[in-house]
Every structure is written in structure tokens, then in C-alpha cells.
Amino acid sequence: MIELDFSKNTDGLLPAIVQDYKSLQVLMLAYINKDSWEKTISSGKAHYWSRSRQQLWLKGESSGHIQLIHDVFVDCDQDTVVFQVKQLGGAACHKGYCSCFFRKVVSGHLETIGAPVFDPAVVYAK
Numbered sequence: 001m002i003e004l005d006f007s008k009n010t011d012g013l014l015p016a017i018v019q020d021y022k023s024l025q026v027l028m029l030a031y032i033n034k035d036s037w038e039k040t041i042s043s044g045k046a047h048y049w050s051r052s053r054q055q056l057w058l059k060g061e062s063s064g065h066i067q068l069i070h071d072v073f074v075d076c077d078q079d080t081v082v083f084q085v086k087q088l089g090g091a092a093c094h095k096g097y098c099s100c101f102f103r104k105v106v107s108g109h110l111e112t113i114g115a116p117v118f119d120p121a122v123v124y125a126k
Contacts (some may be wrong), residue, residue: 002041002074003078004032004034004037004074004078004081005034005077005078005079006034006079008077008079009079012033012034013031013032013033013049013051013089014031014032014033014037014079014080014081015029015031015079015081015085016029016030016031016032016048016080016082016083017029017031017080017081017082017107018046018067018082018083018085019082019083019084019085020035020084020085020086020087020117021070021071021084021085021086024084025098025099026099026101027067027085027087027092027098027099027100027101028092028093028099028100028101029100030046030048030049030059031048031049031051032047032048032049032081033049034104035047035056036048036049036050036056036057037081039056039058039068041072041091041103044068044069045058045060045066045067045069046058046059046066046067046068046069046083046085047059059092060088060089060125061081061093062123063089063091063118063123063124064078064088064089064123065087065088065089065090065091065092066087066088066089067083067085067086067087067088067092068086068088069083069085070084070085070086071084071086072084073082079097089117090117090118091116091117091118094120094124095116095118095120096116096117096118096119096123097114097115097116098114098117099115102114
């Protein structure tokens with residue numbers, strides 16, 4: 001197993017930048033801990049640590065929009081990763097957009113770029 005340096009942060013979390021493996025569009029930023037890293041590497045599906053829920057999280061477990069790992073890059077300090085993924089369902093963002101970065105700063109205001117791929121009220125209905 002490739003060892004990342006989880007000791008640099010007191011919470012044991014490292015940033016994971018997520019890109020579409022073909023277009024290289026940045027889809028999201030998430031955090032991994034040692035358990036999520038090991039599950040990602042062993043399963044080939046992106047797992048993260050949810051800071052809000054304080055639990056391990058398989059991306060897409062609720063929505064079905066799983067991220068299949070295509071490539072993984074590790075930075076020089078071994079404390080940040082880039083996951084290049086095949087995004088199933090066409091959207092990484094829980095608000096329904098392809099990317100979590102669907103807003104652009106224009107003249108001091110946020111401008112929405114693109115349209116949602118899905119309706120979160122339908123996808124996350126309980």
C-alpha cells in the first residue's frame with residue numbers, strides 16, 4: 001500500500017482534488033483519511049471522509065453517481081492527492097451540477113455556469 005502522510009494535520013485528513021479523467025475538469029474537492037484512502041485503492045471507487053457527518057463515505061452511495069478511479073496522483077509531500085475519475089451519472093455535485101465548481105466570479109458576483117444534470121430533491125428524496 002502506498003503510504004500517504006496523514007500526520008501533518010491533527011484531524012488526519014488530506015485534500016483530494018477530483019477531476020474528470022478525460023476532460024480534466026475539476027469536479028470537486030473532498031478529504032480522505034487513511035481508511036478512505038485504503039478503500040479507494042482496494043475497490044477502485046472513490047471513498048472520502050465526510051467532515052459534516054463524521055463518517056466514511058462512498059461517493060455516490062445515495063445518488064448512484066459513483067466515481068470510478070482512473071488514475072491517482074500524489075504530490076511531492078505525499079499529503080495531497082488528485083483522483084482522476086469516470087463520473088457515473090454525469091454529476092459530482094450534490095446540487096445537481098456536473099462539477100461542484102459551477103459558479104464563476106464575474107464583476108464581483110457569482111454567475112452560474114451550465115445547468116444542473118439532475119434534481120437533488122428527486123435524487124435525494126428519502
